[in-house]
Amino acid sequence: MIGPSSTAAELIAYLRSMRSEKNMAGMARYGIVTDNALGIGNPALRQIAKVIGPKQARAEELWASGIREARLLAIWTFVPALLSPDDIRRLAADFNSWEVVDAAADLLTETPCWRTLVDDFAADDREFIRRTAFAMIAGATVHNKNEPDATFLEWLPLIERHANDPRNFVKKAVNWALRNTGKRSHACHAAAVLLAEKLAGESDPTARWIGKDALRELRDPKRIAKLQ
Structure with a gap:
């Protein structure tokens, strides 16, 4: 039985007992590093996390194991x-999967230093660390409800700067950040649409794709009707 007092070693042994070769084949098809x-599927892992609760030192040990499920x-x-x-920078140096990055991004936007990290990670040329920056923006537009719109508007130039990666x-995360910024509020929507239109007219194929794809969602009347 696992619980709040379980050690990292006990939890890893428990995870190993749940191993599923069949599930790993399915994960690989979605680009998850196996x-x-x-x-082990994420719903089961989230249930385990709920049962054991937060504990910083144990989480560090789980991360150090290098096992996908233990890291989640x-x-x-x-x-x-x-x-x-x-x-956080030490953890980020281990990022090797979009799945881990996107899960970590939600955690990181709850830390006191998250705004600084967005700029630092975007400047880092490593693919998954740069993705982290834009996954953080995308997640924060939804979860950080008390954050002023100005924070996200100030990151539009950052989105533009890396739209040619x-x-x-990276490009999917940049696109995600732009779309989510535009869905946050009327003010963010107007600014995001302007940037998307600019990118859609660029000669660079990546920037053009990001802009056109964002416009498809941001111009959707049903999406616009949900803005506050």
């Missing part, structure tokens, strides 16, 4: 307020 995975458990049981910028996991 080199060090056990094939770590992400969901870290204490955001206890993560320093150096801690052709790497798959």
